[in-house]
Amino acid sequence: MKTFISKRCLILLNLFLAFSFLNLSLNAQDKTSTASIEKIWENIYSQDFVSAKKLVQKELQSSNSESLQLLSLMEICLNGLERYKQADESRKKILNVWEKNHKKAYLEENYPLNLATWTRMAVVTPNILVLGAEYYLPYPVNAKKEGFYYHKFTAYNRYSKHAIKFFKLENSPKTEKEYRLFEISEEGEAKLVKSYGNTLPDFRDEMKDVIKYLNL
Known part of the structure; x- marks a missing residue:
């Protein structure tokens, strides 16, 4: 078809x-360093989701616990580790953060x-x-x-x-x-x-x- x-x-x-x-699709106020994100992705490329997850957790604790970028990376890691229940919980948190902090602007800008x-x-x-x-x-x-x-x-x-x-x-x-x-x-x-x-x-x-x- x-x-x-x-x-x-x-x-x-x-x-x-x-x-x-x-x-x-990151928010502009994310303070996570480019070097940190690159290191996380290096681990993901290597399928070392354990190390990637540890780095994400560290960044979430030290920079911004409501960073959509970091929360997205956390869900990627959890799915990579086949921890699906935790991944689904991470998804819910992402949607809650987005609803609270970003939805209004997103609708006002007509679905960018x-x-x-x-x-x-x-x-x-x-x-x-x-x-x-x-x-x-x-x-x-x-x-x-x-x-x-x-x-x-x-x-x-x-x-x-x-x-x-x-x-x-x-x-x-x-x-x-x-x-x-x-x-x-x-x-x-x-x-x-x-x-x-x-x-x-x-x-x-x-x-x-x-x-x-x-x-x-």
């Missing part, structure tokens, strides 16, 4: 792919794309890094809000750091009100990866489906 997304959605996709590698998501999972392979992100609020597919995007997954070439594959979970009249995961090409062509029916799928199951689709 192949469809084509709207011109507006294609523009949004191109804008997303234009953002810098590993942009985690670069602030629309946080990264929840990172799957590392020798050549490809796959990041899975969730929208803080379901993201409208068009101005009429006739449907919404819920999750997105991006595969990066680890050497060039360029996005090479992009996926989104959509529920709209075009998907017959089903939750469907699509691969979106640079030309705006949407290729069905999997349909999940009327129930919002588990985020981690979607990541498994993306990894399987990419033959990783």
Whole structure:
């Protein structure tokens, strides 16, 4: 099944792919040093989620306990360690912090794309890094809000750091009100990866489906 997304959605996709590698939609007041974040990611690249988690905990205690960047990294680490219950608790905290500190401005600015998501999972392979992100609020597919995007997954070439594959979970009249995961090409062509029916799928199951689709 192949469809084509709207011109507006294609523009949004191109804008997303234009953002810098590993942009985690951070708030401007985050005081965490670049060196600390780079060290955390080095450990994630090495799949050393234990060391990465320790560094995140240290930064949360010493800098900003409500940093969306650090809380996102914590959830990445917990998912990497397969501590799913703790990861889900981290997700709840992220949404609570966002609701309290950022939601009002986000709505006033009319859903800015670069602030629309946080990264929840990172799957590392020798050549490809796959990041899975969730929208803080379901993201409208068009101005009429006739449907919404819920999750997105991006595969990066680890050497060039360029996005090479992009996926989104959509529920709209075009998907017959089903939750469907699509691969979106640079030309705006949407290729069905999997349909999940009327129930919002588990985020981690979607990541498994993306990894399987990419033959990783």
